[in-house]
Amino acid sequence: MxxxxxxxxxxxxxxxxxxxxxxxxxxxxxxxxxVLLAVLLADVFRQGISWLNLRFLTSFPSRFPQQAGxxxxxxxxxxxxxxxxxxAIPVGIGAAIYLEEYARRNWINTLIEINxxxxxxxxxxxxxxxGLSIFVRWLGLGRSVLSGALTMSLLVLPVTIIxxxxxxxxxxxxxxxxxxxxxxxxxQTVRAHVLPAALPGILTGVILALSRAIGExxxxxxxxxxxxVAFVPSGPMDAFTALPIQIFNWSSRPQKEFYGLAAAxxxxxxxxxxxxxxxxxxxxxxxxxxxxx
Amino acid sequence: MxxxxxxxxxxAAAPILSCRNLxxxxxxxxxxxxxxxxxxxxxxxxxxxxxxxxKSTLLRAFNRMNDFYPNVTTTGEALYRGxxxxxxxxxxVEVRRRIGMVFQKPNPFPKSVFKNVAWGTVINxxxxxxxxxxxxxxxxxxxxxxxxxxxxxxxxxxSGGQQQRLCIARAIALEPEVILMDEPCSALxxxxxxxxxxxxxxxxxxxxxxxxxxxxxxxxRVSDWTAFLSSGLLVEFGATENIFTRPQKRETExxxxxxxx
Numbered sequence: 001m002x003x004x005x006x007x008x009x010x011x012x013x014x015x016x017x018x019x020x021x022x023x024x025x026x027x028x029x030x031x032x033x034x035v036l037l038a039v040l041l042a043d044v045f046r047q048g049i050s051w052l053n054l055r056f057l058t059s060f061p062s063r064f065p066q067q068a069g070x071x072x073x074x075x076x077x078x079x080x081x082x083x084x085x086x087x088a089i090p091v092g093i094g095a096a097i098y099l100e101e102y103a104r105r106n107w108i109n110t111l112i113e114i115n116x117x118x119x120x121x122x123x124x125x126x127x128x129x130x131g132l133s134i135f136v137r138w139l140g141l142g143r144s145v146l147s148g149a150l151t152m153s154l155l156v157l158p159v160t161i162i163x164x165x166x167x168x169x170x171x172x173x174x175x176x177x178x179x180x181x182x183x184x185x186x187x188q189t190v191r192a193h194v195l196p197a198a199l200p201g202i203l204t205g206v207i208l209a210l211s212r213a214i215g216e217x218x219x220x221x222x223x224x225x226x227x228x229v230a231f232v233p234s235g236p237m238d239a240f241t242a243l244p245i246q247i248f249n250w251s252s253r254p255q256k257e258f259y260g261l262a263a264a265x266x267x268x269x270x271x272x273x274x275x276x277x278x279x280x281x282x283x284x285x286x287x288x289x290x291x292x293x
Numbered sequence: 294m295x296x297x298x299x300x301x302x303x304x305a306a307a308p309i310l311s312c313r314n315l316x317x318x319x320x321x322x323x324x325x326x327x328x329x330x331x332x333x334x335x336x337x338x339x340x341x342x343x344x345x346x347x348k349s350t351l352l353r354a355f356n357r358m359n360d361f362y363p364n365v366t367t368t369g370e371a372l373y374r375g376x377x378x379x380x381x382x383x384x385x386v387e388v389r390r391r392i393g394m395v396f397q398k399p400n401p402f403p404k405s406v407f408k409n410v411a412w413g414t415v416i417n418x419x420x421x422x423x424x425x426x427x428x429x430x431x432x433x434x435x436x437x438x439x440x441x442x443x444x445x446x447x448x449x450x451x452s453g454g455q456q457q458r459l460c461i462a463r464a465i466a467l468e469p470e471v472i473l474m475d476e477p478c479s480a481l482x483x484x485x486x487x488x489x490x491x492x493x494x495x496x497x498x499x500x501x502x503x504x505x506x507x508x509x510x511x512x513x514r515v516s517d518w519t520a521f522l523s524s525g526l527l528v529e530f531g532a533t534e535n536i537f538t539r540p541q542k543r544e545t546e547x548x549x550x551x552x553x554x
Contacts, residue, residue, distance in 0.1 A: 105363065174400035178460070181358065182413035182467060183390025192412065193402055 048263025065257035073246035083149030092160030120158035128222025143224040146236040163205020167198040200287035207280035217244040314369035339516035357385040393464030399456035401448030434462035454485025
């Protein structure tokens with residue numbers, strides 16, 4: 001070794017060892033979530049798969065496990081999410097467009113922004129209390145699927161707004177400038193160029209926000225969604241139940257068979273969630289192909 | 294070709310664009326200070342100067358694109374055919390329809406070639422034969438032959454030089470009287486640059502062109518008039534020939550001979 005090299009003590013083997021150790025620690029951290037989820041899934045499938053069949057999907061709940069099904073809860077969730085989407089999507093996207101494209105920097109807009117960020121972190125039970133006092137009692141909508149959907153809309157609105165703003169912000173400014181320079185008004189610019197370019201990102205965010213609504217239980221219990229419903233809601237003013245509530249109900253029964261039903265219900269719930277997330281990924285993939293700057 | 298070093302003043306044809314004591318500030322910093330100049334019709338006027346001298350800001354003052362930056366204040370006058378572009382009753386949307394712009398980096402919309410050209414006319418209420426209008430604009434931008442078979446392809450599939458000509462076609466489709474160009478060739482290779490420069494000569498038959506450029510050879514090649522800006526101040530303005538062969542100011546001479554900038 002030359003004299004120059006000798007000046008620097010080359011403890012390379014030790015440095016390499018530390019690198020390897022950290023590599024393993026980081027890998028474990030990355031695997032922890034996935035492995036736990038896999039174990040959980042395996043357990044749920046082991047318990048529930050034998051209960052999962054067409055009869056389960058098309059029957060109403062019953063005292064007798066063999067006859068009990070998830071139809072009312074599944075349709076309740078469909079109604080709930082459908083109505084939530086109807087309220088939350090236009091309001092959420094509208095608010096995001098206002099904040100990103102129109103709002104100037106002033107105290108009132110800053111206040112709105114801070115509030116939205118805080119609302120995104122508010123516990124869902126708080127939204128339940130809000131829904132109970134405003135929609136169920138004050139507006140007199142009762143314990144209806146409409147009350148539930150309005151409450152869920154409030155819950156997912158901040159997330160929808162934040163995701164939509166991110167998507168709008170990702171649209172390069174050069175596109176806006178190009179449109180303005182052609183004598184377009186702000187709305188024409190947003191409508192024709194900014195919104196279409198941001199739509200994949202917005203839809204992804206919206207679907208993820210709605211997935212959250214599907215899994216939420218606390219606010220629904222708060223506003224009094226029923227646990228035993230032997231019918232499918234036929235209108236927005238009907239009483240309803242939803243998948244997580246039905247699962248919660250079954251899992252708190254003493255009879256062992258109901259655990260199996262709860263597990264089967266979880267599989268259905270996960271199936272719905274996975275389908276929605278897959279849709280989000282598909283939309284993003286499909287529309288990104290023709291969007292390059 | 295032009296003898297005097299002053300642009301045509303009142304007496305000759307009235308300038309299409311001019312500014313009087315124009316100052317543009319970002320917050321408290323002046324990017325353009327007290328600039329007065331007249332831009333003659335159907336000629337090419339180049340604005341040159343070192344980076345950060347305010348040449349792009351000056352250009353954007355002419356179609357109110359500075360409005361989009363927060364904290365920008367514009368004082369003095371910017372006149373279009375004698376009308377103050379910053380008057381209270383002037384709608385900036387109308388200004389931008391009449392005074393087109395081409396940007397530094399080609400920025401076609403992520404839509405078809407046809408839609409890129411057609412959109413501006415449609416939103417401004419054009420209800421005639423769109424196909425004819427688009428073809429005419431693409432021909433004037435010397436792009437028709439290259440894209441006539443791919444009008445439905447994305448504008449982003451074209452080469453950089455073609456994209457920039459598409460952006461020029463897009464501006465031309467509105468039949469503006471003035472086209473502002475903000476370093477339109479800085480992102481292009483020499484061959485594409487040459488094509489754009491050739492195009493500028495054709496366009497000046499019909500349009501007034503104001504071009505900001507970093508490239509002094511380009512200014513010398515294409516422009517009839519040259520304004521030299523430094524630190525937001527207009528140092529010298531005159532016929533390009535004179536600016537490049539007999540500059541009146543020492544600073545101009547230093548810049549064009551490459552001593553600074």
